[in-house]
Every structure is written in C-alpha cells, then in structure tokens.
Amino acid sequence: MYLPSFQYLAPKDTGELAALLSDHGDNARILSGGTDLLVQLKNSGADLGYVIDISGLEKLSEISYDDTNGLVIGAAAKLDDIMALPVVKEKYFALYQAIETIGARQIRTMGSLGGNICNASPAADTPPALVAFNAEVSIASDAAERQMPLVDFIQGNRKTDLGKGEYLKSITLPVPAKNSGSAYHHFRVRGGMEIAMVAAALSIQLEADNGTVKDAVIALGVVGPAPIKAEDAAKILIGQKPNEELLQSVSQACADISQPIDDFRASAEYRKEILRVLIEEAFDEAYAQVAG
Amino acid sequence: MDQDSAYTREQVREFEIVGQSVPRVEGYDKVTGRAEYTDDIDLHGMTYAKVYCSPVAHGIIKKVDVSKAKEYPGVLDVIVGEEHPKKYSVNDLLPTETPLAVDKVRYFGEGLAAVVAISEQIAAEALALIDVEIEELPALVNAHDSEASADNLIHDFAKNNTNHTAEQHFGDVDDALAKSDVVVEETFYTSMVNGGFIETQSVVADYDPGKRKLTVYNCNQLAHTLQHTIARTIDMPLDDIRVIIPNVGGGFGGKTEATPSVLIASIMSRKIGRPVKLTYDRDESIYQNKGRHACHLSLKLGFNKDGTIQALDLSILLDGGAHSGWGFVVLWFIAALTHLPYKVRNIRYEGRRVYTNKPTPGAQRSFGGVQARTAVESCFDMAAVELGINPYELRMINAVETGYKCPSVVEVRHSEFKKCLESVATRSDFANKWGKLPRGKGIGFAAGHYSSGGAFLLYNSSRAHSTANIRVDTEAGATVFCGVTDIGQGSTTVMTQIACEVFGIPMRKVNFICQDTMLAPMDNGTMDSRATYGAGHAVKNAALDARSKIFDVAAAHLGVRAEQLQCKDELISSIYDDNRFINFWEAVRMYQEVQGTVFGTGDYTPPQPRGDYDGKIIGPSPAFGFTAQIAEVDVNLRTGQVKVLKYYEATDCGKAVNPASVEGQVEGGVVMGLGQALIEEIVVDRNGRVLNPNLHDYKIPTTMDVPEFDSEIVDAYDPTSAYGGKEVGEAPTGPVCAAIMNAVYDAVGVRLTEVPITPEKVFRAMRGQHSRGLELETTTIGFHNAKIRSV
Structure with missing residues (x-):
C-alpha cells in the first residue's frame, strides 16, 4: 500500500x-x-x-448564489464549505442532506464536490441530490468550455464524460421554483464513515393554492452504475394531489427501473424494497417543506 | 500478613486512592501522540519484512520460487516455509501452525514466503517477483460441511476435520427435562467477528549476533507466553530471548497469540544480524484473525412452573478456522460459562470444534461468553413468555448468590448478581415496558458473568500466576516490576493505585515497570480478565512486604509497634497518636543507610479446586464479575433496521478500583457486543476468500452508532480480592446479542436466532420469510419462530 x-x-x-x-x-x-x-x-x-x-486554485473553489444564475459551485469547493452556506440549507436542502451524510467531518473538510462527482462512484451521495436539482456541469479545457446536465456527465461506474485535456470547472444548480421542496434519503447500516446502500433524492414544486404537484424530479442513487433520473415515475406525480396509493405507484415505478446489485451486504430484492421506502419518505419530507 | 491499619480500613472499605477515578498513567502520552507503539520503533540498522500471502485458501504448494526476489536490489534475504517447518501453538497441546506454510496452504492469506529488505516498499516490490504454484483443493468454509468431509482433510491427522471434542454431564438431564413443566428449545448461530483493534499486529525482532541474544518488541498481551513460543519454535534458550511489549493499541484477546510475523521477524533477524520490522496491513491482520469463533448452538432449557430452572442441555459446533490456537479453551469455556449465572443442577454439554479453511479465531473478549449467553439468555426470554413470568423475575428466581457451588468444581465465592438484575430492571422501568410498548418499540433483558482469571495455569509450570517485585528508595521512589500487560484497559494505572494505597504515597511517586520479560517477573499475562484480580494481589503483597521493612524502621524510630502504624499522604504515624509521625521517605532513607535498597516481593495463585472430570481445568475462577443489561430498540417496520435507543447496564465488579476505567470497560464492551449484534461479520466466499478484509467493508461501530448509556457499578466488595475488585473487562460483551434479540422480539414478535441482525434479516423475518441462503456465505441459518413445548 x-x-x-x-x-x-x-x-x-x-x-x-x-x-x-x-x-x-x-x-x-x-x-x-x-x-x-x-x-x-x-x-x-x-x-x-x-x-x-487543483486544491490551491481559488477560482475553482468559489461558491456563489444569486437569484438569476442560481448556485454555482467551483469543482474544488470543499464539501464542508458548501454545507456551511445558509442558502444551501435553505434552497437546496437535499444537497445539504447528501453532503451531511458523507464520511465524517474530516472527510468533508478535505473532500470537494467536484471530486465526489468525478470519482463517479455508484454509491456517491451528492450526485443524486444534484440530479434532483437539474444540476448542470461546466467542463473546460484550454480550447473550449461546454455545459451539460450532470445526469449525462456521469456515465457509469467510475466513468464520466470528461475528455482528454478537460477538467470539471463548476456545477450550477438553477434557482428553485417558488413553492418547492427537496429531500435526500439514504439507507446505510452504520451511523458514520459509511456509504449508502440505497439512496433517493427528489425535488418537487407545488401549485401555490391547492397542494397539487406542479413539477417533480426524482433521482435514484446506488441502484445502478450511475444516478438514475426517474422521469416516468416523476410524471405520475404531476398534476396530482399526493396520497398513499399515488406514492406507492411512484415508488413502484422507481423500483421497476432500478438495477441494484445483489451481494453479501444485501439482496437486490431487498434494495428495491428499501428504495421504495426512501422515495416515499423523501417525498413526504419535501412535501411538508412546502405544504407545512 | 495483613494485620495492620490498612486492614482496618479495608473492614470499612475506605481508601485513599483505590476507588478514585485517577487519570490514566499513560493517558497524556496516548492523547498527545507521544506514546510509542511497536511500529514507531526505529532501531539502528533497521530492516523491513513483508509476507507473500496465499491467494487461495486450501491447496498443495507445488512451487515457491524466490530466486528473482532474492536478487532484487535492496533485498537482504527471502525465506520460505520449508526452511522452518517446526510447528507451534499457543500451548504445547496441539501445535498446528508453522511461521510460513509448509507443503500446504490452509487459509486465504497464509504466508508462503517472506522478504526482508532495506525498506518496506522494496520488500513489497520484491514480493511481486516470487513465483508461486498451488494446486487448489476444495475449500471447506462451513463447519458442518467440514465435519462431513471425510476425504478432504485440512490437517492429515485430524479425522473428519475434528480439532477437539468436549463432553460434560452433571446430574441427569434427560430425567430433569422429562419432569420439567416447560421446556424451551432453539438453535442459534453466532458469527465470526474480528477484534478490530486499531493497531494492527507489529513486531520488531532484534538479534544481537555478538551476544547471541534476541530482543522482540511486539504488541502482545502475554509477554511470557510469547517468549516461550518464540524459544520453542525457533530453538533458542528461553533466557536468550527478551520480549518487550510497547504500548498496545487494543488487544481484546486477539493479541494473546504469536502471529506468524513474530516468528518470521525473529528468524530473519537472527539470519541477517539486523533488526527486522514487520507490520501487518489491515487485510493481513484480518487473515490472521484470532477473533471470535463462529458457533452453532442447540439449547434446551427445562423449567418448573414456579420458574426454577431444572436442566440445561447444550450442544455446539465451533468453526475453528485453519488452526488450533485457543480453540480447545474456548470449547471448554462454553461448557463452564453456559450454566452460570443460574442455579442449574442438571447440565449436559457436547461440543465439537472443527477445522475450516478460514482465518483462525481465538480468544476474543468474552470468549465463550458471547456464544453461551446468546443462546441461554434468548431461551430465558422464550421461557419467560411461556411461563408467564417477567424475564427479570425469572432471572431473579434462578440467580446465583455468594457461596454458590456448581455441580462442577466451579464455585462463586462472591456475587452481587441480584443487585445488578434489580438495578437495570428498576432504572429502565422494565416491568411497565416489557410487552407493553407499541409495535416497533421493544425492550430486551439479558445477563451474564465472566471469570477473573482461571484457577489453573494452562501452560508453562505450576508456578505463581502473578509475581511482583518492588524496589523503594529515595533515588527513584517506589518502582513496581510486574509482568502484566496494559492493552488499553488500564492495568498500569490500577496497579499503581494499589501500590499507592499500600504505601500511602501519591501516584507520581510510583513507577510501574511491566511488559518486559527481562525486568518483570513471570506473569500469566493479560487475558481472561485476570489483571486486577491476579496481578493486583501480587502487587499488593509485594508492597506490603516492602512496607513492613519501612514500618519496622519507623517503628523503632517512633517507639510504636509496627502493626500500629499507618501511612497517609507520605506520613507514617501511629494509629493512636498523630503526634508520633515520620515522613515516609525519611524512613526509607534510614532503611537505606543501614540495609540498602528496600525490596519487596509478592505473588498470587488462585485456590486450586479439587475434583476430577474432563475439562475441569477450564472454568474455575477465584472470582466472577456479573452484568445485567437491558436494551431499548426501535425496529423500523418497513426496512427492518434496528436502532438501539438506550442501553442500561449494571456491573458487579466488586470494588471499582478506578470507576472511570470500569465505565470505559463496560461501555466499550457493550459497544463491541453491539457491533457483533448488528453489523459485524467476517464474510468468506465459497473459495475461502475473505470478502471484507478492511475496515470499510468490515464494519465496526462508530461513535454515531453508540446509544445513550445508563450504567451503574453496584455496591460490592469481594473480600477475596486485593482491594475488593474483580472482573469487568469481558462480562459486559457477553449478553449484548441476546439483549438485542430479546428487544427485537418484544418490538415485532419475531425471534432472530442469528447475528448479526441485519436489517434484511429482520425484514424477512417480519414477513415470515427465511433468510436467503447465500451461496457465497457460510453462515445462514435464518430465523425461527420460537419452538416451545409445553408439557
């Protein structure tokens, strides 16, 4: 070693x-x-x-927020610094929750958001939360700069879209719509220094007057080689007032498209069951943030 | 011997330093990083060794070609197994191990060759040049399969792969079971877990070619036993070997054996005439395991309607891993530990330990205790339901008391077990919660005990189990020489407190020299929770011996009879007349002027119970510590995840010499039990490959996993002990799995019979499904709905 x-x-x-x-x-x-x-x-x-x-590059460590551009996080920004920003907890709660679960304080002090993304571990905590906020990444090289959705950037287990000579520059999270809430729920067997066995993140927007879901993004973590954006499952919610039956069909739709592994830690079948629980719990939490 | 003022104070149990939570003697060094551990040692001319670990678990060695590795720049030497075929073991009864594999590989990660080089990195690089061919044999990774495998033998001499068998029968179990009103019966499985000490095993062997003597630095718990093992295995005279134990970063029983690395480093140092350091990586440490034996248990308990226990019938199968190790002791210990702490007269025990191609387990904290308590305390809970008696009451009805004599030669000379039971039941409001909490919330009771060192020595000789020598002079204060090892449990502090108590001098005036076979006299070492009780006696006796010489001088000077003197705050005075006093060190000086240095010596050997039956030497102890525990859990009804909300514990450790250390032992012991109960298990695939040889995949609890504790040291004083204290290091770990199992049953009505209680197991049990039989796993028995027979 x-x-x-x-x-x-x-x-x-x-x-x-x-x-x-x-x-x-x-x-x-x-x-x-x-x-x-x-x-x-x-x-x-x-x-x-x-x-x-790149840890010494101040430009890559900057974090900014404004009501036009949203939250822009430099790729080398430390997880702990991101978590410490009040706007993150206030407007991007799922990301806050995802960072909070990573490793321990020491890991979060050293680790960066860009690192968590580029490492492209299927068990990474922040990517599902970022996907739930429709995060975009900026990729730069000496020749050009390009943007793409994070969900497309992470292509598989330890695999990203970074090409030769390119580096991840920043991550942008759009300004959340009014009346929206978010949550990241994960399942793990130990309380600290642990990675998730299954994770789910979602953000929802409600109609102002009646609690009907106007928009929803659902992201599944650790149940496939990369975060899965569960678009069909999210569609079930749109235009609906949530109830137990509706949520069960949403979580079932998520379980149906998930591809968890089956190993000595847990069976695939069980991981799918857990995914359903996480989706339903995350929805309840996000909904409560808006509907009270 | 002890007829003096200290004795008078003992009658009223008032002490100056005993009973105080004085800070650890070595605490500052450990907290600031000043403390030196084995791997920190840097000797002149140091060299570094690495071991080539077998990539298969079972196979015939066809070739180990080290010629290229020998030529690699910076490599000093390479050895292979056949150069050193002498077998060893922790005792001479059944030596099965060799420093490096000879002819055959028996477990994944077993050493095949070792390289010594001028740097560790070069040694590691040279390993890649070793050419190995092994003809793989089917790996035996399940104890049942291993037993049934007549022609695939791990050791040629071990028929059916049997390592040891044990049988004991007291009373008439069949008759008692037939006459019992209620018989409960269940099978259990406890997993193989690792101690997870943060310091992996490390050794520095330093052979001096001029003097032809060897000094070995190793983080071991038993300096003198290790010295014997090295001497026998590498054929050196015992007194040419000096073992020094630096600070130890956790032992938990796993460091009571010689790892192959100790022998490899010793052999190589002798060969090249330079010091050799060999430190295991975490995976290598886990391949050497010495953790807890996985155990299949089948238990029947018989009770009368009034709750009195009538019979205990237990059969077990221990998964022994590749070697003998402490296995036979664990096997007999389960026999001895199963029936205590309850008054059962009809006892039958049948145990077998078989070899498998797995990392060899050993004598981990509460060895034999976790396995026994998991089964017995679960069955007590089942019986309580069937009898309609609260589990607390059922235990009170059967609890042992001071003076209880077992049908075996085991005798309980002191017990405040009932106080422990009462304490946790009261504090947790058990009677109002058990069976009455909402679904998903549960409360579980379990209890246990452990011995304070064996009555008999298992090896070596019939000499004293502990000896201490003390030198007192104005040049160095009081210096205690004692062979006991501080593995983090605090024995150095406790022994210093005992010496201070006798002398009446402050902590900083006492030096404690231990963990060095040249300086400290023979000691049985730190295992079986014997340090405070056994070595504590020896230190006290040595201090009394030295003090009597100092008091004699003071007595003549003051004109007071020596037995009427006391010493407090460094002043020796008459117990009747405060005005007659002399400074302690002045008296020491006066002694030195005439007779030289003050020396004292003392030893201790437990009473040797008489009796004759198989397994008699394992189990009897001069004292037993007791524990009662209650867990409150929350079971997630959707995921099956068990969260321990609160943990109540009560300990009878006699007089707590250092209450803060006791608290640390209790809570640390319970947390270790929680790890086994909920998350820990060494997982081996069907080929014997360890799937989680690192602390990322082998999960030990973090501080985030520790529940709220409510623990109490019950008022107790064991008059047979040096200052009333006895065992506390191991008992608390024993009942934890059962407490959690019982709490889960209370919460959701299913009885888990196998640890670790993973969320998926609970999830499946709640749905009435059996655990999936993972092919790669060796362990799955599943859960059972309780089988209860009412007669």
Missing part, C-alpha cells in the same frame, strides 16, 4: 491547469481533496506520470 511514483504539479491558475492537462492529460490524475484519489493510487500499484493538484 504505497503511493506509486509520479510527478506532482500544482498549477497557479486555470490557464496553467488547462495547459498541463493538454500536455499530460492521458497520463495524469487531478487531485482535489484526495479523499478518494490517494486511496485509489495506493491500491492501484501502477505508476502514474502526473498528479495535478
């Missing part, structure tokens, strides 16, 4: 970062908080050309 040998590079600005990636992108890993990367490097046993440290 030793770090392989590599050259450590610490660019001074994003321009230098882009140039380094352009030169070494094939043979480099980006270091942000290191909570996943260092463990992986120790386990890999394979030598690596370069490790490019």
